[in-house]
Amino acid sequence: MPRFALKIEYDGGPFAGWQAQANQPSVQGAIEAALARLDPGFADGARIAAAGRTDAGVHATGQVAHADLQKNWDEFRLAEALNWHLKPAPVAIVAARRVPDDFHARFSALERRYLFRLVSRRAPVTHDRGLVWQVLQPLDAQAMREGAAHLLGLHDFTTFRSTMCQSASPVKTLDQIDIEEVAMPHGREFRFTLRARSFLHNQVRSIVGTLERVGAGSWSPERVATALAARDRAACGPVCPPHGLYLTGAEYPDDPFRD
Structure with missing residues (x-):
């Protein structure tokens, strides 16, 4: 399964934080819902991992997450497709990049x-x-x-x-x-x-x-x-x-x- 890193911007105002929570809007949940429209694994409940779990109301201009997808997407088309399905949430995929399988958005990070x-x-x-x-x-x-x-x-x-x-x-x-x-x-x-x-x-x-x-x-x-x-x-x-x-x-x- 190809692994992709996502660079993400968001306005944290409408969300209960980055991390997915039951019955609460989250940035992670919004992105995973968009991925579920594009990838069978996320339709079955696959998850993404992020560099930092921002709290409710906190924003991001350079959050990084990674996702394992079943389809080997063109990087530009993946970002465009995700942004389409994220509408109207104040979340944007600024860039998507194919990364090695050992890349981890959280554990590979040297600093925040x-x-x-x-x-x-x-x-x-x-x-x-x-x-x-x-x-x-x-x-x-x-x-x-x-x-x-x-x-x-x-x-x-x-x-x-x-x-x-x-x-x-x-x-x-x-x-x-x-x-x-x-x-x-x-x-x-x-x-x-x-x-x-x-x-x-x-x-x-x-x-x-x-x-x-x-x-x-x-x-x-x-x-x-x-x-x-x-x-x-x-x-x-x-x-x-x-x-x-x-x-x-x-x-x-x-x-x-x-x-």
Whole structure:
């Protein structure tokens, strides 16, 4: 059975998350339903695997999944056919690539990348409603960068993970956390870019919610280090909402989408 990797974009707003759930709309379920129109295996209940299981309301611009199909599709035609059958769901197959049988969207990934969009402005956002987290107060980007620096590297991130996290260990290495400040009409947008081999449940949202408190002046940058060292969920700042978060990509030893 030929294996195909799929690069996927989606608006997470209408979905209960990536993972298929009984009686709940999911991104995985939408793609598998489209595949069932094209492939007998999926009509019989075959499943796809993804690089990351995004939560309800979280978006993606570079989710990666793989599917084993019975037909050896032309890559372009597979993407076109899936996009046709995905209508009108806000899900798009950006590209499809034939990959070796040992490629696995989750277990072959060397890293995941996330973007969080935070807007600071008094007037409500209109065009980006549901796509950014908006706060009303001004934020200090440099203070947030100083707080974020304490989180880089190998740490026990117990403070910054959900109590429902199923990861075997809270110890992770955060390879990158950059904060870009962008002017917008009557406000500022702050774009947080985070990169790691893997993330804990709610880790990114916990980090950004905490750094927002630093930017607002409620926390000092040094308090982030204190919270991290506490290894206590109660020491975390507020967890920010999901609709500002995007899974932007996954890196592989031989990236099928590099071209």
